[in-house]
Amino acid sequence: MPIRKSYLLIACVTLWIALGRILHGKDTLQLDTYENTAFTAFVGDKALDLRGNRTESAAFVYFFNPIRTFIDGFVQFIRDLIAVPAQNSVIPVIGWLGVVGLVAFLVFATSQWKTALLAVTLLLACGALGMWQFTMDSIALTLAAVLLSLSIGIPLGIWAGLSDRVLKIVQPFLDLAQIMPTLVYIAPIALVFMIGAASATIATMIYSIPISIRITSHAIRTLNQSPVEAAQSMGSTGKQTLRKVQLPMAKQMIVLGINQTVMAAVSFVVIAALIGAPGLGLPVISALIIRNVGEGFVAGFAVVFLAILMDRSTSAAAHKKQSFIPPTAKDIKRKRISLLIAGALAIVSVFVSRTMLWAAVWPKEITIAPQIEKITNDATAWILDNLYIFTVGFKDLVSYSILNPLEVQLSASPWYVTVGMIVALAVIIAGVRTAILAFALAMAIVLSGLWYEAMLTLTQTIVGTILTMIIGIALGIWTGRNDRAEKIMRPILDAGQTLPAFVYLVPMLGLFGPTRFTAIVTGIVYSIPVVVKIVSAGIRAVPHSLVEAATAAGSTNRQIITKVQLPAAKKTILLATNQGLIYVLAVVVIGGFVGAGGLGYLVIVGNSKPELQGKGLIAGAAILLLGIIFDRIMQASARRSS
Amino acid sequence: MKALFTRRSAVVYVGVAAALILSGCSSSVNDSAGEAAGDCGSYAIAMHAWNGYTASAQVVAEVAKANGCTITQTTLDEGPTTYDAMEAGTIDLIIEDWGGGRWQEWSDRGAVIDSGENGNVGLIGMYVAPWMAEKYPDIVDSKNLNKYADLFKTADSGGKGAWFEGPAGYTTIGEKMVGANKLNFKVIFSGSEAALIDGFTKAEANKTAFIGYAWQPWTLFAKIPNLESGHVIFPANDWSDAAAASGLTDYPSTPLMKLVSKKLNEANDVFTTIVKNFSWTNDDQNGVAADIEGGMTPEAAAQKWIDANPDKVKAWLGK
Numbered sequence: 001m002p003i004r005k006s007y008l009l010i011a012c013v014t015l016w017i018a019l020g021r022i023l024h025g026k027d028t029l030q031l032d033t034y035e036n037t038a039f040t041a042f043v044g045d046k047a048l049d050l051r052g053n054r055t056e057s058a059a060f061v062y063f064f065n066p067i068r069t070f071i072d073g074f075v076q077f078i079r080d081l082i083a084v085p086a087q088n089s090v091i092p093v094i095g096w097l098g099v100v101g102l103v104a105f106l107v108f109a110t111s112q113w114k115t116a117l118l119a120v121t122l123l124l125a126c127g128a129l130g131m132w133q134f135t136m137d138s139i140a141l142t143l144a145a146v147l148l149s150l151s152i153g154i155p156l157g158i159w160a161g162l163s164d165r166v167l168k169i170v171q172p173f174l175d176l177a178q179i180m181p182t183l184v185y186i187a188p189i190a191l192v193f194m195i196g197a198a199s200a201t202i203a204t205m206i207y208s209i210p211i212s213i214r215i216t217s218h219a220i221r222t223l224n225q226s227p228v229e230a231a232q233s234m235g236s237t238g239k240q241t242l243r244k245v246q247l248p249m250a251k252q253m254i255v256l257g258i259n260q261t262v263m264a265a266v267s268f269v270v271i272a273a274l275i276g277a278p279g280l281g282l283p284v285i286s287a288l289i290i291r292n293v294g295e296g297f298v299a300g301f302a303v304v305f306l307a308i309l310m311d312r313s314t315s316a317a318a319h320k321k322q323s324f325i326p327p328t329a330k331d332i333k334r335k336r337i338s339l340l341i342a343g344a345l346a347i348v349s350v351f352v353s354r355t356m357l358w359a360a361v362w363p364k365e366i367t368i369a370p371q372i373e374k375i376t377n378d379a380t381a382w383i384l385d386n387l388y389i390f391t392v393g394f395k396d397l398v399s400y401s402i403l404n405p406l407e408v409q410l411s412a413s414p415w416y417v418t419v420g421m422i423v424a425l426a427v428i429i430a431g432v433r434t435a436i437l438a439f440a441l442a443m444a445i446v447l448s449g450l451w452y453e454a455m456l457t458l459t460q461t462i463v464g465t466i467l468t469m470i471i472g473i474a475l476g477i478w479t480g481r482n483d484r485a486e487k488i489m490r491p492i493l494d495a496g497q498t499l500p501a502f503v504y505l506v507p508m509l510g511l512f513g514p515t516r517f518t519a520i521v522t523g524i525v526y527s528i529p530v531v532v533k534i535v536s537a538g539i540r541a542v543p544h545s546l547v548e549a550a551t552a553a554g555s556t557n558r559q560i561i562t563k564v565q566l567p568a569a570k571k572t573i574l575l576a577t578n579q580g581l582i583y584v585l586a587v588v589v590i591g592g593f594v595g596a597g598g599l600g601y602l603v604i605v606g607n608s609k610p611e612l613q614g615k616g617l618i619a620g621a622a623i624l625l626l627g628i629i630f631d632r633i634m635q636a637s638a639r640r641s642s
Numbered sequence: 643m644k645a646l647f648t649r650r651s652a653v654v655y656v657g658v659a660a661a662l663i664l665s666g667c668s669s670s671v672n673d674s675a676g677e678a679a680g681d682c683g684s685y686a687i688a689m690h691a692w693n694g695y696t697a698s699a700q701v702v703a704e705v706a707k708a709n710g711c712t713i714t715q716t717t718l719d720e721g722p723t724t725y726d727a728m729e730a731g732t733i734d735l736i737i738e739d740w741g742g743g744r745w746q747e748w749s750d751r752g753a754v755i756d757s758g759e760n761g762n763v764g765l766i767g768m769y770v771a772p773w774m775a776e777k778y779p780d781i782v783d784s785k786n787l788n789k790y791a792d793l794f795k796t797a798d799s800g801g802k803g804a805w806f807e808g809p810a811g812y813t814t815i816g817e818k819m820v821g822a823n824k825l826n827f828k829v830i831f832s833g834s835e836a837a838l839i840d841g842f843t844k845a846e847a848n849k850t851a852f853i854g855y856a857w858q859p860w861t862l863f864a865k866i867p868n869l870e871s872g873h874v875i876f877p878a879n880d881w882s883d884a885a886a887a888s889g890l891t892d893y894p895s896t897p898l899m900k901l902v903s904k905k906l907n908e909a910n911d912v913f914t915t916i917v918k919n920f921s922w923t924n925d926d927q928n929g930v931a932a933d934i935e936g937g938m939t940p941e942a943a944a945q946k947w948i949d950a951n952p953d954k955v956k957a958w959l960g961k
Contacts, residue, residue: 032817033831048747051726194730195723274719276727282717286691288836388844399797506836513844514806514830514837515798592810593833595798601810601831608721608811610744 008428016421020413027414029451033605036615037449044614047191054194064192071198075144079197079278083136094350095360096132100124101349103313105342111316122309130369131280131302132362138279138306141197141272142265145204149261153209154254157216158242161250167217177210179627181586182271183600184620187607190275191617200268200277208264215257219250259314263498266307270500274607280306284502288593293380293506294373300503301372307498384510391511399517403463411455415446418455422629430636437632441625450599450615450622457588457598458626460516464523464584469577472528476535476576477561486536493529501526501587509594519591519600520584527583531576538572539565571638578634585627599623682912684712685734688727690720692835694859697930698737698760700944702920705955708948709912720811728903729753735917736901740764740813745901755907757900761921762859766813766893768805768876769856771845772868784823784876791826793851803827806841808855809834815893816855819876827853842866859924861935912959919958926951 031037036044054060080086081093094102100123108116126135160167186203193199223246231245247254273281280303287296327335353359410418419442426435445454479486505522512518542565550564566573589600599619606616685706687699703713716733718724721741725748727733738760739745748754770781774793780786787803794803805827807816816829832838838854839862845852846866856862856869863869876892902917926947933943948955 032821033829034815034817051722052747052751054729190723190726194726195718196727196730196732273717276716276718276723286717288834396797404797404800509836509840514832514841515796517798591833592831593837595806595830595832595837597831601833604833605810605831607723608719610722610747613722 005428009425012421012424012428016413016417017409019417020409023414023417024408025412027416028412029415029446029449030411031449031452033602034612036611039447039449040615040618042614043617044611047613047617048610050191067202068193068196068198071144071148071201072196074148075141075197075201078140078143079137081140083133083140083278091354091357091360092136093354095353095356096127096362097359098346098350098353099136101346101353105346107313107316108342109339111313115312115316119309119313122305126302126305127362128366128368129298129302129305129372130364130367131283131299134278134280134283134299135302135306138266138269138281138303141200141204141277141279142262142269142310144197145201145208145265145268146258146262148201149205149208149212149265150258152205153212153261154216154257156209157213157254157257158220158247159217160213161217161220162238162242170213174210174214175631176624176628177206179582179631180624181589181627182207182268183274183586183589183603184623186271186275187603187617187620190607195276197277199275200272203275204265204268204272207268208261211264212257212261215260216250216254219253219257220246222253223249255314259311262310262314263307266303266310267498267500269303269306270502281500281502284500288502288506292373292377293510294375294377296503296506297376298369298372300499303500303503304495304498380507380510383507387511392513395512395515395517398463398467399515402466403459403516403520406463407456407459410459411452415451419443419446426629426633430633431640434632434636438629441629445622445625448618448622450602450619453597453599453602453619454622454626456516457585457600457623460520460588460591460596460598461523461581461585461626464520464527464588465577465581467520468524468527468531468580468584471524472531472576472580473535473573475528475532477539477565479532480536480539480565481561489532493532496525496529501590505590505594514595516591516596516598518594519588519596522591523584523587526587527580530583531580534576534579535569535573538569538576541572542568571641574634574638574641578631578638581630581634582627585623585630589623599626682706682709682711683909684714685906685913686714686716686732687735687737688720688724688733689715689717690724690736690738691717693861693931693934694762694927695738696934696940697927697943698762698920698922700934700940701922701930701947702735702737702916704941704944704948705958706913706916709916709959711911711913725754725901728901731903731905734903734906736899737917737920738762739899739901740896741899752904755902755904757902757907757917759897759921760900762898762924762927764896764898765858766808766896767856768816768819768853768874769842769869769872770874771842771850771852772866772872773846773849774851775868775872782872782874784825784874787853787874788824788826790851794827794853798830799828803851803853805829806832806838806852806854808832808838808857812855812857813893813896814855823876838862842869859927859931861928861931864928864932864935915960916958919960921958922954926954 054065079092082099083092085091086093100120103123104116104120107119123135126132156166156170160170182203185206186199189203189206190199193202227245227249228241231241236244269279270281270284272279273285280299283299284296284303287293287299349359419439422442423435423439426438445451475489479489501522504525505518508518508522508525512521546564546568547560550560555563588596589598589603592598592600592602592604599622602612602619603616603623606612606614606619687703689696689699699715703715706713716727718727718733720736720739721744724733724736725745728736729748729751745754745756749756774790775782778790781790791803794805795801796804798804803826805816805820805825807829808814810831810833819825820827820829832841832854838856841852841854842856842862843866844850853874900917900920906914906917930943930947933946934940938946
């Protein structure tokens with residue numbers, strides 16, 4: 001059976017290539033970038049109407065605008081508190097020293113003094129990078145988005161945890177939100193809520209709410225059922241069981257959900273700047289525009305510090321040791337006294353930060369930003385001068401050998417050939433139901449008029465994913481089999497996951513020029529950490545007995561990897577590929593900023609040119625459709641393989 | 643364990659509450675500072691990302707601040723996003739708009755008001771790397787471009803010459819120019835200023851072929867001497883009929899505009915005067931922009947120009 005499947009696949013691909021050659025250049029649906037179809041023009045007109053109606057139509061006056069006003073006000077309130085000069089004043093309500101004191105106190109109170117010390121160090125480092133106000137803006141925005149997300153996500157998550165029907169309703173939305181590249185939905189949101197903090201907060205929430213729903217419902221569902229049943233049998237009402245049994249038991253997991261929600265919100269900090277949000281995204285984006293690598297990295301470091309700060313202070317609370325030895329009276333007293341002292345210190349620091357200018361506004365003299373900027377700029381210049389020849393050679397090699405042939409195959413074949421092949425592949429790999437879905441979605445892209453551009457983006461995504469998987473599986477095997485490698489790689493992977501892709505888009509531009517390949521490499525760098533982590537976990541999950549048996553039978557290392565560990569981890573690797581593909585797709589589209597063209601460029605140009613607005617919005621939708629097609633196929637094939 | 647937790651959180655709440663209350667009532671530096679004197683309101687200037695814009699906006703901001711206005715500067719994408727922000731009342735001034743009337747929809751609704759030219763003239767064109775203009779003198783005539791198309795081939799241009807278009811928000815007609823002039827080139831949308839800077843700089847340094855979109859005022863012209871010599875001239879230059887001008891023509895020169903919000907338009911204070919009178923030359927802007935590019939902060943570069951040009955500043959203030 002498996003053999004026949006692979007024959008079928010090969011036959012399919014051969015037929016596809018042959019048809020592509022014969023019908024080369026026919027019905028490719030290519031459009032000039034500045035050409036609109038009737039459909040894109042229609043959507044563009046509607047979008048313009050929407051802009052015009054914002055002050056008049058009832059939906060705006062009574063629904064969207066109040067939401068915007070509320071969220072704007074909420075964010076502004078937090079910003080006034082810590083980030084920007086409050087009304088009629090030159091300093092925020094709480095100056096930098098006060099913020100440091102409060103953060104130290106809060107972290108100390110919820111976890112331990114070591115974490116608090118780390119938090120303070122990271123905050124001061126952000127200040128020393130010259131990014132104090134940007135950091136505070138980002139914290140304000142993140143805080144607002146997280147609080148609002150949790151106030152929606154946790155109740156919904158609990159509900160979905162208790163009711164199968166609710167879970168069934170929200171599940172597709174959760175899946176969708178996970179696939180959706182962030183670049184895609186900022187434009188429609190900005191259309192409705194306009195540029196600014198409100199739009200950025202809402203976009204962040206769309207990204208982070210699904211995570212809190214997912215983890216909360218998971219927490220409720222995976223509880224040990226016996227205490228719940230016991231409570232029910234003793235006649236507790238549903239509400240009582242929830243409040244007295246289920247929630248306390250699920251608390252740890254829910255806090256973990258909060259941690260993940262916070263991390264999702266932090267990772268949105270840079271993208272948020274594209275729709276006018278204040279914060280660390282601004283220097284990152286402006287560094288891209290004027291091509292100042294050093295400045296971009298300084299801001300990028302601040303983002304990473306902020307992410308570590310948020311992660312450690314929330315995850316420490318989630319992983320707090322549950323001790324079975326009750327604390328002695330002395331312990332309690334000691335903790336309470338130290339808390340009182342810390343609290344007093346925090347109050348003093350807030351007070352000082354309101355009375356002394358040096359404690360209110362971060363002193364400009366204390367900065368290491370110029371040095372770091374210079375070091376990164378020099379390092380980049382050196383790399384560019386010395387490695388450019390190699391990187392360009394490598395780029396050309398990949399371009400001529402893989403990228404161009406694939407692009408010709410996908411974009412220069414008639415659309416019906418490619419759609420047919422996608423459907424055929426889906427039938428073979430994932431089954432008929434998925435194939436029907438793939439057909440419907442692919443046809444939607446065709447009808448939208450953006451098929452050709454979609455094929456360009458698809459080419460880049462496929463090449464990026466292939467390269468990602470080659471590197472990712474190799475590193476994953478290495479870290480999965482070797483504890484020391486895991487230890488070395490872990491911090492690098494963590495940093496790679498939090499460093500915004502925009503930060504290294506510019507150095508990549510230097511290495512590979514304004515080309516598709518720059519976008520692909522950026523996508524690869526962005527997705528490798530996730531792939532490595534999943535593959536490594538998959539390898540580690542292979543039962544020891546299997547490996548030991550193979551070793552005892554005299555297998556070499558290579559045999560163990562290829563015959564035992566990889567096959568046993570096949571499902572995980574398929575999932576990793578899926579995850580990698582979605583990540584590459586999400587970043588390849590920002591390659592529109594550096595000459596990669598495709599759907600991503602249409603999204604970007606649609607944001608800034610009214611006449612292409614419709615096309616940009618539809619391009620966003622097409623990216624999403626592409627993502628869903630591949631996600632569904634991969635998920636179904638992973639399910640089948642188990 | 644549970645009791646400890648609640649008691650601890652009680653302490654936390656009390657602590658935070660105390661800090662907040664304290665911050666509400668303590669005497670603060672706020673009271674003594676701020677409250678600038680002068681007959682001027684508070685306004686927000688849109689900050690677009692290119693250095694030339696920063697130069698103009700910063701000079702206006704510094705003059706306004708020195709005359710008692712409260713100015714906030716907000717980084718925003720050019721075009722519709724900023725017009726929307728003006729409609730929403732969060733932005734009051736665009737000091738340099740290249741849109742060529744793209745604000746019409748907003749203007750019709752009275753949300754964005756044209757406040758005249760700012761004295762800068764925008765020139766857009768297609769440029770080859772200057773070393774090419776020297777080596778192949780006839781390349782700067784668009785009729786000869788096809789002769790050299792092979793030179794411009796890259797891995798990304800599908801067997802044709804690579805033609806790099808401007809950043810997303812900019813006015814570009816490359817596709818039409820290529821089509822109408824039957825050029826054997828493939829249009830690649832560079833997507834950002836960074837991509838173009840990268841392209842021109844490397845091409846000139848490594849003597850590789852490059853044709854791309856460029857505009858003035860732009861600081862790249864200071865960094866690559868003779869970039870002007872690479873300007874490729876296209877036939878005719880009649881922009882009066884937009885339909886006829888589609889493609890065969892070159893880009894027109896664009897007087898850059900000042901756009902103001904309804905609030906700023908209706909106000910009558912120092913800032914309105916400054917904005918109405920503001921006008922300076924491409925050279926003025928290039929000077930300030932070059933200082934910023936050279937590592938000066940925008941504030942310092944603007945102040946340097948203001949100190950050196952008291953007469954112009956006086957004229958803006960209507961004195």
